[in-house]
Amino acid sequence: MNMIAGWATANDIIMMEQMPIFGGYSGGVEETAICDVATMLASFALFDCDIHLDGPIHIRWGTTTTRETLQIAAHAAAALDRNTDLLLANQYYTLAGPCTEMCLLEVAAQAITDTASGRELISGSASSKGVVKDRTTGMEARMMGEAAAAAAGMEIQEINRILDNLVSSYRGYYSKPPAGKRFQDCYDIKEIRPTDEYLDIYDKALKALINYGVYV
């Protein structure tokens, strides 16, 4: 709170981060979403926040891209979006690592969810759950941006149908997700250029999304 006092007095932009845990003290998806809404409101009403950074996370898998955590994020965002003008953001923690199709599809699923539920900013991605050294790259952010742009303006019923299929495509791999590669192994470090292998995988992910009805 001391640091917030300094930032607030200096009129800095304050982004407040809070990640509700699904499967923890709160209970099921609905109870966790209620706590998420309450905590987002508290961020603005108690802590002088300008933009809130959410990140509902699954207690078993440690990711934000599961069906349950997407549900919590989407419902909480929609509740605030319909009733306030608050600025809402969300952050990304995938189970799979970079240079895998699963990682890119996880990112796409969340970007579609966040965009369609009215969020203003999306932030990511911490691939490999954000805990393994050097396992994030700019290609995942490219996917985040492209999937968001494609989803913006689509009908919610259509988005839900797409998400049902998209999330089902990777949920079977939760217990053995592909680890992928380190940044130094999927980019040419001198040129900062993704390898042909990663570009091929990215193409495959784009084709999969088009098949699901997301025209990236």
Next chain:
Amino acid sequence: MVAPRALDIYESFDRFASGKKVREDTWDYVTVPTNALAMKEKYNIDFDNKIIPEDDDLADRLFLAGIEMLACTGFYNTNLGRALSISEEEILEGIKKAPNKIKMGRGNERVACKTRKGNSKRKPIIQGGPTGAPVSEEIFPHMMQSYAQEAAVDTLVSGVLNTVSGRPATTNTPWEIRATLAEIRYVREACSMVGRPGMGI
């Protein structure tokens, strides 16, 4: 009754300091789950297996449930072991002072983050970066450059330097400060390397 004014960080602190003493395990195991379940039942919150709500009334009820959850439960400060109280009127007054638009970055890279409504055709701001994931010192600027060079990316979020000058960036040591300042330098360098020196970070 209307709220006299919105709370600020100073009044929030005072309310925590004079708030009700609560044991942390009581808060976690009893207060939060009991009140969340009560709100779920009172407002009939059921997601019906939909990822995004298609029922506007459900979204509105969830908003009301969240307000009442905060007002009837308060907010817990683990350092003080006390819970603050805030009224529904103060919550509503508090969110009025929040901006509906902020600007990030400068020059050609300045972007405006503005309220979207529903699934607007205007996409969200894309903030690219490792989002706090650990990154080796040797590749840190290169990795950040991989985000900055993406046309889809509007602003950057940093990773966490695993070491600085070969030393672990341990919390609550001077090395943590050196690492934080080094991260900022590396991120700025990455922006400059791709000709986007004004990107918001």
